[in-house]
Amino acid sequence: MPTGPQATDNNAPAPSAESLREEMISELKRSGDLTSPDVEAALRKVPRHEFTPGIPLEKAYSWFEAVPTKLNEHGVQTSSVSAPQIQTFQLEQGRVGTGMNVLEIGSGGYNAALIAEVVGPTGQVTTMDIDPDVTERAERLLKQHGYDQVHVVTGDAATGVPDRAPFDVILVTVGAWDIAPAWVDQLTEGGRLVVPLRVRGLTRSIAFVRHGDRLVSESVRVCGFVPMQGADEHDTQVLLVTGTEEIGLKFDDEVMGNPSDLDNAVKTPRFETWTGVTMGMQEPFDSLQLWLATRLDGFCIMAVRDDLDTGIVAPANKWFSMAAVEGNSFGYVTWRRLEAGDGSKRMEFGVHALGPQAPELAESIADHIRAWDREQRGANGPVFAAYPVGTPDDQLSGERVVTKRHSRITISWPPTKSEG
Structure with a gap:
C-alpha cells in the first residue's frame, strides 16, 4: 500500500472551480490574450462551468478548449461554447466597454453573460442564434444566473436585429464566409464588427471598423469556429x-x-x-x-x-x-x-x-x-477591407480582391521591410 508523499498526492482534493478559474485567467494573461481589466473582472465573475453543465471542471476551464453543446445527426458539432482564449481576444478586439449596445451572433449564454458584465447596467446585450434549441438553452442559463437583461433572439444572422440597432459592437461567434449587409447597416459609424471570416479557405477573427459603407480591419487573429447556418452558409x-x-x-x-x-x-x-x-x-x-x-x-x-x-x-x-x-x-x-x-x-x-x-x-x-x-515575417500582417459587392474595381485597392455574395474583400500588405 503506498505511503508518504505519493499517498498525499493521490488523496489530494480536486481543484475547485474558483482555483481553476484563476488558473485560466493567469494563462490568458500569460499568453497576452487578456489585457483588459474589465474583461478580466467579467471572467472572474461569471461561473463558466455552470454554463457548461455535465462537463468536467478541468475541461470547462481549459483556456484553449471549446465545449461542444450540440451535434447533428452525423456527429458534427453545430454549436459550442468557444474556448476562453477566443472569447477573450474577441471581446478585446471589439473594445467592448461600459454602456455599449452589443449584438452577439451565435449564442451559448456564457459569452453573452461576459458581455453583460463588461457593458454594465447602462449597456445593452442582444444574443441571437438560428437554432431554437440553442437560444432556449442560452435564455434558461442566463436567467438562472441573473442575466435577465440579456435579450435572446431566435433568427437568421443574415437579418441581424434591426429593432435593437444601432450597435456599437457586433460580435460574431460562428464562422462566416461573407459579411451580411445588415451587419454593416446596423453598426454605428466607427463601430466594430468582429467576425471569424473565411477568405480563400483561411479563417481569421477580424475586427473591422465601419467607415461609411466600407469596413477596414484593425486587428486579425487566427481562430476556428463552427460554421454559420442559414441564408449565408457556404460550403467549400x-x-x-x-x-x-x-x-x-x-x-x-x-x-x-x-x-x-x-x-x-x-x-x-x-x-x-x-x-x-x-x-x-x-x-x-x-x-x-x-x-x-x-x-x-x-x-x-x-x-x-x-x-x-x-x-x-x-x-x-x-x-x-x-x-x-x-x-x-x-x-x-x-x-x-x-x-x-x-x-x-x-x-x-x-x-x-x-x-x-x-x-x-x-x-x-x-x-x-x-x-x-x-x-513580411514578423511584421503585422495584412489589412483587410470590405466593400459592398457592387463596388467597381477602380474604387478598390489591395494585392488580392475576393468577391463574395454580398461583399468584396481586399487584402493589402504594408510596406516591405526594405521599403518601410
Missing part, C-alpha cells in the same frame, strides 16, 4: 485529385483546374524543393498562409484521407496543407525537422509538386515563401 468546393477521396483540394470559391488533368498529374514523379526558410517549432507562421493566399491564384487547402493514403503525396500535415493548382499541375507546402548545433529543434519549409509543370510551380511557390521571409 472540393476537387478529388485521383477520383477517390484520398487527396482533396479544397477551394473557398470556384474550383481551379480540371480533375482529369490532375489525375494525370499524380502519375508523374513528385518534384521536391527546399526553401532554406527555417523556423522554431513553436513559432507562428499564420501570416505566411495569408501571403500565399494573396499571391497564388490557384491557392487551396490540401487534405489527405489517412485510411486511403497511398503515398502519392507526403505532406507534413495530412489534414491541412497550403497548396495551389496551376493548369495541369499542383503543389503543396510541407516542412521537415532540423536540429541545430545547440540541440534546438527547427523546421524548414519545402514544396512538393506533381504534374508536367511541377518544377516550375514548386519553385514559384518556394520563391513566394522566401519573399515572405524577407519582407
Whole structure:
C-alpha cells in the first residue's frame, strides 16, 4: 500500500472551480490574450462551468478548449461554447466597454453573460442564434444566473436585429464566409464588427471598423469556429485529385483546374524543393498562409484521407496543407525537422509538386515563401477591407480582391521591410 508523499498526492482534493478559474485567467494573461481589466473582472465573475453543465471542471476551464453543446445527426458539432482564449481576444478586439449596445451572433449564454458584465447596467446585450434549441438553452442559463437583461433572439444572422440597432459592437461567434449587409447597416459609424471570416479557405477573427459603407480591419487573429447556418452558409468546393477521396483540394470559391488533368498529374514523379526558410517549432507562421493566399491564384487547402493514403503525396500535415493548382499541375507546402548545433529543434519549409509543370510551380511557390521571409515575417500582417459587392474595381485597392455574395474583400500588405 503506498505511503508518504505519493499517498498525499493521490488523496489530494480536486481543484475547485474558483482555483481553476484563476488558473485560466493567469494563462490568458500569460499568453497576452487578456489585457483588459474589465474583461478580466467579467471572467472572474461569471461561473463558466455552470454554463457548461455535465462537463468536467478541468475541461470547462481549459483556456484553449471549446465545449461542444450540440451535434447533428452525423456527429458534427453545430454549436459550442468557444474556448476562453477566443472569447477573450474577441471581446478585446471589439473594445467592448461600459454602456455599449452589443449584438452577439451565435449564442451559448456564457459569452453573452461576459458581455453583460463588461457593458454594465447602462449597456445593452442582444444574443441571437438560428437554432431554437440553442437560444432556449442560452435564455434558461442566463436567467438562472441573473442575466435577465440579456435579450435572446431566435433568427437568421443574415437579418441581424434591426429593432435593437444601432450597435456599437457586433460580435460574431460562428464562422462566416461573407459579411451580411445588415451587419454593416446596423453598426454605428466607427463601430466594430468582429467576425471569424473565411477568405480563400483561411479563417481569421477580424475586427473591422465601419467607415461609411466600407469596413477596414484593425486587428486579425487566427481562430476556428463552427460554421454559420442559414441564408449565408457556404460550403467549400472540393476537387478529388485521383477520383477517390484520398487527396482533396479544397477551394473557398470556384474550383481551379480540371480533375482529369490532375489525375494525370499524380502519375508523374513528385518534384521536391527546399526553401532554406527555417523556423522554431513553436513559432507562428499564420501570416505566411495569408501571403500565399494573396499571391497564388490557384491557392487551396490540401487534405489527405489517412485510411486511403497511398503515398502519392507526403505532406507534413495530412489534414491541412497550403497548396495551389496551376493548369495541369499542383503543389503543396510541407516542412521537415532540423536540429541545430545547440540541440534546438527547427523546421524548414519545402514544396512538393506533381504534374508536367511541377518544377516550375514548386519553385514559384518556394520563391513566394522566401519573399515572405524577407519582407513580411514578423511584421503585422495584412489589412483587410470590405466593400459592398457592387463596388467597381477602380474604387478598390489591395494585392488580392475576393468577391463574395454580398461583399468584396481586399487584402493589402504594408510596406516591405526594405521599403518601410
